[in-house]
Amino acid sequence: MTTEQGQALSKPLPRPEHAFTDQFWDACQRHELIIPYCTKCSRYFWYPRQECPFCLEGAWEWRKVSGKGRVYTFTLVRQPGHPAFAEEVPYPYAIIQLDEGVRLISNVVGIDPLQLQCEQRVEVVFEEASPDVTLFKFRPIPE
Numbered sequence: 001m002t003t004e005q006g007q008a009l010s011k012p013l014p015r016p017e018h019a020f021t022d023q024f025w026d027a028c029q030r031h032e033l034i035i036p037y038c039t040k041c042s043r044y045f046w047y048p049r050q051e052c053p054f055c056l057e058g059a060w061e062w063r064k065v066s067g068k069g070r071v072y073t074f075t076l077v078r079q080p081g082h083p084a085f086a087e088e089v090p091y092p093y094a095i096i097q098l099d100e101g102v103r104l105i106s107n108v109v110g111i112d113p114l115q116l117q118c119e120q121r122v123e124v125v126f127e128e129a130s131p132d133v134t135l136f137k138f139r140p141i142p143e
């Protein structure tokens with residue numbers, strides 16, 4: 001999609017300017033997926049926050065995870081929330097359940113969106129959206 005002046009319309013990107021999530025976005029740039037892990041109750045959790053949502057302790061650390069999981073559920077976006085995504089519809093808005101148990105919202109690429117199914121096995125892939133921002137998405141893998 002282009003603007004009225006014929007310039008390519010930029011997609012909005014996350015703004016990883018908050019110190020709390022810097023490590024997450026830095027890991028994406030290294031093509032690693034890291035998730036908060038509570039060292040008190042030994043559980044992963046998502047999204048990042050100051051205290052573990054299970055035991056309410058602040059003793060957690062970032063841990064690299066497998067990046068593998070399953071499509072827990074999804075919908076197909078047919079009306080983009082931003083005009084820069086107009087040429088990509090329909091695209092999946094999916095909840096991915098990682099093998100480590102946490103669920104992330106992301107996109108599934110590398111498949112005809114109309115063929116996507118719940119329980120599809122997926123793995124993380126990284127897309128360098130700008131020099132400063134690398135996005136995490138998922139692609140199908142065999143069982």
Ligand SMILES: [Zn+2]
Binds near residue numbers: 038039040055056057
């Ligand atoms: Zn905990």
